[in-house]
Amino acid sequence: MKIYISTDFEGVSGIVAWEQILGDSAEYAYGCSLLTDELNAAMDGAAAAGATSFVVNDSHASMRNLKPRELHQQATLISGAFKPLYMMQGLDSSFDAVFFIGYHGSIGHERAILSHSYNPKAIWEVKINGTIVGESGLNALVAAHFNVPIALVTGDAATAEEAEWIAPAAERIVVKESISRFAATNLHPEVACARIREGAAAAVRRLAEQQPPRFSDPIELEVTFLTADMAAMACWIDGATRLGPRTIQFRGSDSLGMFQRFVTVVNLTRGLAE
Ligand SMILES: [Zn+2]
Known part of the structure; x- marks a missing residue:
């Protein structure tokens, strides 16, 4: 069983500021370790439930946030830019499920940590068929094309709420509650990882219930x-x-x-x- 994983960063527990996810500081290095732990927790949980291989697409900013040696041994890592399919590079119809790890809410959400929709300096709002979407909804267009269900979404509560439209049967794991765009109440990293591990296992076990995203035509x-x-x-x-x-x-x-x-x-x- 093959799992495709798109990792963002803002939705990881403990992350509340751009300095933790951009640049070249000790804070950024610590942020990367939090992301890596949540990603590995998802792969550990999925593997325990029967997943056999993972393709991880590092999808945040430089797209070089993850260190290959630190990842689960069944993971193949897509890193670097330019990637034609961006946050969804590498997905095709051979995968059984998509996981979104460390995702965040859309730019206009009332309470979403580090909210944006791809580029906060350019994009004010995106709607698909009248519904405001964030990156999960946009990236679901690619999952819909390849007919692969989105089975696990992790991030803050806004992320979970926005993912319901495109993946109602997905395991949606909330690791923090956003207070504002730059403050959140975060679970302890080990608790966040434990919940993600359980969620990933449940997502794999319940795969038969998951449907690929569907968008009305046109x-x-x-x-x-x-x-x-x-x-x-x-x-x-x-x-x-x-x-x-x-x-x-x-x-x-x-x-x-x-x-x-x-x-x-x-x-x-x-x-x-x-
Ligand atoms: Zn993002």
Whole structure:
């Protein structure tokens, strides 16, 4: 049984500030150890329930947060950038399940630690078929294309809430409660890991109940930016319709194509966001 794991960072217990997940400090190194422990807990739990191999996609910032030697021995690590499928690079239809580890809430959520939707300097809000989504919902477009269920999601309570729409039967493990965008009540790391281990095992045991994400056809992907210039730039992409000064929409049946357009938007507007 093959499990695909996309790891972010903001949703790890103990993480409440950008300094813990970016840069080259002792704080960052400590943050990496917390992430690694939660990731290994997920793999240990899944392996105990019958999973045999893991592909881990390091999906945060530099995408070089994880150290290969520190990972579960059945893990293959995708690290570094550029990756065409970004946070979902490496997924294909040969996998039995997707895990999202250390995920976080969307930029507009009322109480979500370090909230953002791909780029906090450019993306104000994203909707799929009218529902506000964060990274879990966007990345679910790729899981839908390859027909693989999202079986485990870990992060704060906002993450769990937002994942319900795309993966209602997933094990959703809450490791911290966000107080604001830069404060949270965190479980002890060992307790967080124990819960993730149990959740991953349960996710594998209940795999028959899990369905791949489904999006109604056509998919309407709406992106609102911080500035009108960003929306104008996004309209260079074929198929983009301007809905308002700062809002564009893509419409189509192909979930992978929708995701690729979104990733193109993120990369294209990066120059205006810096
Ligand atoms: Zn993220």
